[in-house]
Amino acid sequence: MSPVTGVSVWPSAARLRAGRFPVTGGGVVPGGGVRGAGVPGSAAVDADGGPIDAGIAVLRRRGERVTSARRAVLEILSAASEHLSAEEVFGRALAVSPGLHRTTVYRALERLGELGLVTHVHTDHGPAFYHLSAPLTGAPHLHVRCRACERIVDVPADVLDDAARRLRDGAGFLLLADHTALAGLCSDCLDRNADADVDRDVDAGSPAG
Numbered sequence: 001m002s003p004v005t006g007v008s009v010w011p012s013a014a015r016l017r018a019g020r021f022p023v024t025g026g027g028v029v030p031g032g033g034v035r036g037a038g039v040p041g042s043a044a045v046d047a048d049g050g051p052i053d054a055g056i057a058v059l060r061r062r063g064e065r066v067t068s069a070r071r072a073v074l075e076i077l078s079a080a081s082e083h084l085s086a087e088e089v090f091g092r093a094l095a096v097s098p099g100l101h102r103t104t105v106y107r108a109l110e111r112l113g114e115l116g117l118v119t120h121v122h123t124d125h126g127p128a129f130y131h132l133s134a135p136l137t138g139a140p141h142l143h144v145r146c147r148a149c150e151r152i153v154d155v156p157a158d159v160l161d162d163a164a165r166r167l168r169d170g171a172g173f174l175l176l177a178d179h180t181a182l183a184g185l186c187s188d189c190l191d192r193n194a195d196a197d198v199d200r201d202v203d204a205g206s207p208a209g
């Protein structure tokens with residue numbers, strides 16, 4: 001199923017996701033119902049503009065140039081229903097603005113990151129994945145990544161609060177969990193594994209038979 005509907009373990013993830021992608025576009029976005037959804041509680045996103053205009057406004061305020069690469073990166077991340085590697089961002093940027101160079105797009109990603117408009121999350125294997133930052137989307141969140149299907153899913157930002165409190169109280173350790181995706185298995189893959197286990201049991205036959 002789609003990344004949006006497949007997150008039954010985290011009922012509020014779909015809501016968060018809807019908040020993350022207030023200006024969706026293109027054919028790859030599942031759950032078109034979130035299209036144009038408002039972003040309550042976000043000071044950066046004005047009513048008609050959405051995160052792209054908010055990001056461009058920040059660039060202008062900071063005296064930064066609004067290049068075609070920077071604009072393309074904001075548009076691509078805003079429209080994406082999934083988290084994209086730098087190479088995937090580059091591939092989509094080429095479709096929007098042919099002739100862009102890889103280094104230009106990578107530099108745009110980096111500068112937008114330095115300006116706090118774009119963030120990324122690391123996984124236990126593979127490249128970093130990029131998305132618009134919480135100030136643009138109004139939806140702070142953490143990430144989990146399925147080791148089987150490699151899907152990254154947004155989860156509520158407070159999901160580790162108990163663990164963070166215990167680490168702080170018990171070990172004086174400050175947990176910073178927003179830069180790395182937690183690894184595990186998604187509900188779809190767990191279901192598939194359970195089905196496979198049933199098949200194996202049937203194949204093995206009953207000891208009594």
Ligand SMILES: [Zn+2]
Binds near residue numbers: 120122128179
């Ligand atoms: Zn990093």
Ligand SMILES: [Zn+2]
Binds near residue numbers: 146149150187189
């Ligand atoms: Zn999975």
Ligand SMILES: [Zn+2]
Binds near residue numbers: 083143153154
């Ligand atoms: Zn995310």
